[in-house]
Amino acid sequence: MAGRSRNTPDHPSAAGDGEPGEGLLPADFELADLYGARGGDDEDLDDSAVLVPPITLPPDTELVAAALAVPLISNAIALARWTLPRRPVDEFGDLTEEDREAAARLLGLAPAEGEVPEEAVVEAMRSWALACDLDLVETGTTAEGTHAAIPGPDLEAAEQGDPSVVLGLWLDAAGIMRELAAEADSLAPEGAGDDEDAAEAELADVEQAREAATELLDEALQVLYEMTAFADPGEETVPLGVLAALLVVPEGEEPDEEMLGEITDLMVALDPMLGDLAELGLMEHRPIDPELFEEEDGEDVLAAPSDAEPDEEEAARFGTVRLTPLGQYAVREWLMEQGYDAPLIGELAEGDAEALLRGITEAGNVLPDQELLAWLAGREPQGAARELLAAARGRDANSPVRRMLCAVALDELGEPARPAVLEVVDDPELGGAARAWLRAQGVDIAAPERPVALWTAVDSFAAVMLTSEGDAGRLRELVAGLPVTDNPASYFGELWRVDHPYTAQVLEIVGELHLDRSVAKEARKAAFRARSQHR
Structure with missing residues (x-):
């Protein structure tokens, strides 16, 4: 999963008072405000690094239950059990025509008797294909030269709910669906022609489109992951337009007409891909209402909402998406596969206080x-x-x-x-x-005692300095509250002698931010003496 270069706009869902956890995204905060303290020298910090917010995941038992509740997964497991002791297949590993209908009946996709609808057979074959892809079913040639299928080695563990097996199978299925979703958005047009050069060019275009679709989907998933990490409980659902805007509009800017067109295009592109992932339980997805599409000059365009503020139900017609705990689990695994640090809240609790x-x-x-x-x-x-x-x-x-x-x-x-x-x-x-x-x-x-009180004052100031990440407002409050007497030279004459690693830096900040010029001047002089003392 590639790291993204996301734009972060101002939008209605990002309204808040500037405190983490109010619906804003990581780019809306200074590093320390968002993720906590950083001490020491940050010169080596890579500004381009992608910092993934920590999340809380439910216990494995809950994730396993959610994975087994996904129809495609439960159907794949059921079909694997159905192959015992062996089930005849064709040379491609597909079920015979007779068994295709039997599989549809087994899965409850068709009535026990009577005609089996074609769509039920298609759905059964999708589950069979997934079972084969996940190695829940193994196909091969028997000693008699016939083709047969048998259960894979993980079937029993999957049926028993072994977390490592079930979540591993589900994650593999999610990865397959993720690839298919991007491929479906970049299919070649029919009638490519017989010209070899033209065919190669079209294949190159398809590959380029597939890569673009994959990148778009990955960026959208990571934005959803971040938004879910900071959302209040029950407020994880994201309007599709907001998600698209986060991928288009530069931070701090209002979308112009061109951007609005891009947002609409992204909404239309993301909608079916997110729907595919919802089928595996990665997310809850409400697609764009088809009635919002209008025919204009031969093009399908998404009808824009009216100037009036739409109610919640009307707004939802433009599509919504919510990343589930299973979805968070999957995105986190994909991020870690790419080398990103994607922590879980409470991981540090496993060690000692140090x-x-x-x-x-x-x-x-x-x-x-x-x-x-x-x-x-x-x-x-x-x-x-x-x-x-x-x-x-x-x-x-x-x-x-x-x-x-x-x-x-x-x-x-x-x-x-x-x-x-x-x-x-x-x-x-x-x-x-x-x-x-x-x-x-x-x-x-x-x-x-006085020396201890002064040392503590410097230490407390240094802690705020290290965690404020340049927030002058917090520092000014501290500076204004310093117990400077009518004789600042006397006060700073004591303070610069404090044996603390941050004494000089604290005094320098006081010299920069104190509103009283005479106090600021004495602080700067004291900072010079403190630095001279340690040379």
Whole structure:
């Protein structure tokens, strides 16, 4: 699955207050706002890298049940069982004419008696072809020279609901359907002619069209994956026009007439492909209402909605799509096959506190709060608090962010964490924040000594600096709240001596953002002294 170069427009479904999880896409956020903290120097970060948002998948048992509920899959399994002990086939591995009707009856596609409709036979043969493609059925030549089919080695495991087997079979089927959907959108026109050069040119055109259709479908699937990851529960359904617009309109622009035409073309191209994938359970798809197509000058065009705001049902006539959990599973597997990091929420919860905090601070695509909650779930509060506090120590580039995340986790634990926090009130790195946390909890405890308070102030500022990704608004709030006295030279005279890896950078930001010129000047002087001290 190729990484996409998507345009992100402003559109009605992307309205929000700028916080992650409000229906916007990853491109609408700064990296830290979307995925969490990044500490240290980000100069090596590849701006062109595709960061895939983390998702939550249901247990394998639920995915297996959903896969087995797909008619094509259940029918393929039923036909594989039906071949026991062996079933005659022709030289191409297809069922005989007599057995085709029998297969349709077996699958409940036709009545037990009477004429078998042609469409029932066609559907039965589709299931047979899939069973063969998935090796649920194996065909070959017998010792007597006849052609026969027998069940494949995975049949019993599939019938028993073995997760690795069922999901593997379903994913293979989804991959086949994905390829067929793109091919169907790029079929050669009939009557290609006998000229060899013309035939080769047409084949090249078909191949080019197939590649374009595959790329379009992959991009659409990845956009749906991202939108589903950030959608509120129950709001994962996407209008087809919105999906198409995300693939056409550059970020921050309004669509012009040409773009509107492209959006319509993409809607029409995507509609049948998404419908094919819906048949395998990747998505829930409501196709474009055929009545919206009108005949104009010999061309079929999609009738545009009126200027009046359509109601929900009217809007749905233009097509909708919703990626299912099975669809998320498939897209994630395809992304990982291409080498992309596509994490699951809670993966970091499997390690200790050190791995948890390190993973959150170093990864570009995690949701910190959810990872912390997943890690805390089921852990004894005091033990969890002690482990987190120990992992928060250090003076490396990411340490301020680890301490900030530790404080977030302690807030979640609340009162049961107090004994563990009381144990570190005199710690030079943790003590200041620990005392502040305890006082917020209502514990009567003295404020930290001046050196510890200053060190904690720098550390807290550094954590925001590292996670704000250039958000000057957040930093200005901190700068405005600094306890600068009437004598800023005295205050910054203390601050520049603080032995913290980010002292100079914090002072530089204060010097850039403080609205009081005299305060800003003293901060810049202090930053120079702090840097000189460490040369």
